[in-house]
Amino acid sequence: MRWRIDLRYDGTEFHGWARQAGLRTVQGVLEQSLATVLRQQELPTVTCAGRTDTGVHARGQVVHVWLPDGQVARDLVHRLNGVLPDDVWVSGASEAAEGFDARFSALWRRYVYRICDDNIAKDPLTRNHVLRVLAPLDVDRMNEASTRLLGEHDFAAFCRRRVGATTVRTLREFSWTRTAPGLVEATVIADAFCHSMVRALVGSIVPVGDGRRGIDWPATVLAGKVRDSAVTVLPAHGLTLEEVRYPADDQLAARATEARNTRGEVHTRG
Structure with a gap:
């Protein structure tokens, strides 16, 4: 039986999503917790919508996992949260609709990158989730x-x-908003993301905002189709996976097939 699990996590103390021997990862912690509540020795394998890098956070991560029939209680959310560490939280769990694939059925992912550009507004309590820059941003x-x-x-x-x-990706939204004095947020939505793509995109726009680069510069970099060393990949801690959107249940399988055929084994990292 395939299940969908929605979760949130603070990525500060994790070496990214993907399971790695000897390292603390979100996937490793979740799989071990599932094995604990199901009382099975073999770890179940979870598949996520977006494999976040070291230090990246999530409020809207989605995974699917195959669980044995008859072993999953209705209180799976409560049981998982009872054994998961404090920096991971399951917000929902349910039997997945037919054809659901957390990764390939997704229509798009929404990330938000948060930046503080004012010394007076700097908040030490958000230092692990907001990047501090020295110059004010336009x-x-x-x-x-x-x-x-x-x-x-x-x-x-x-x-x-x-x-x-x-x-090749389809960038649906890339917008900036000043949500509070000294706090700027970038919203980035695409069908999928390559490794470090969000942080590189944001890193190409920040020097436009502080006047070091012209408005046309990021588009010129894009047209080059070659990784440009002048683009700074910003630190991971300012980035959060906020939402993953899926089609209606009767379109899940078709969407998964389409994504596999057009993109193959794509990465969906920020």
Whole structure:
């Protein structure tokens, strides 16, 4: 029986999502917790919507997992949260609809990157979730530059290439908002993301906001289709996976097939 699990986590103390021998990862912790509550020695394998990197957080991560029939109680959420560490929290668990695949059925992922650009507004309590920059940012300039990156493109200039994997993505939204004095948030939505793509995209816009680069520069980098060393991949701690959107239940299987055929074994990391 395939189950869908929704979870949140603070990525500060994790070496990313993917299970790694000898390292604390979100996948490793979740699989061990599932094995504990199911009282089985063999660890179940979970598949996530977006494999977050070391230090990246999530409020809207989604996974699927095959669980033995008859061994899953209705209080799975309560039981998992009873054994998971404090930096991981399951917000929902249910039998998945037919055809559901946490990774390939997804229509898009929404990430938010948070930046503080004012010393007075700096909050030590958010130091693990908000990047501090030294110069004030012009949100209007940043939005103008970001708009020029929207649409379907080869984002090789902002990705780490992998053999056999495409770097073509559809960027649906890339917008900047000042949500409070000294706090700027970038919202980035795409069908999927290559390794470090979100942090590289945001890193190309920040120097536009502080005046070091022209508004056209990020689009020029994109057109080059080659990883540009002038683009700074921003630190992971400012990034949070906020939401993953799926189609209606009767379209889940078709969407998964489409994604597999067009993208193959794509990464969906920020």
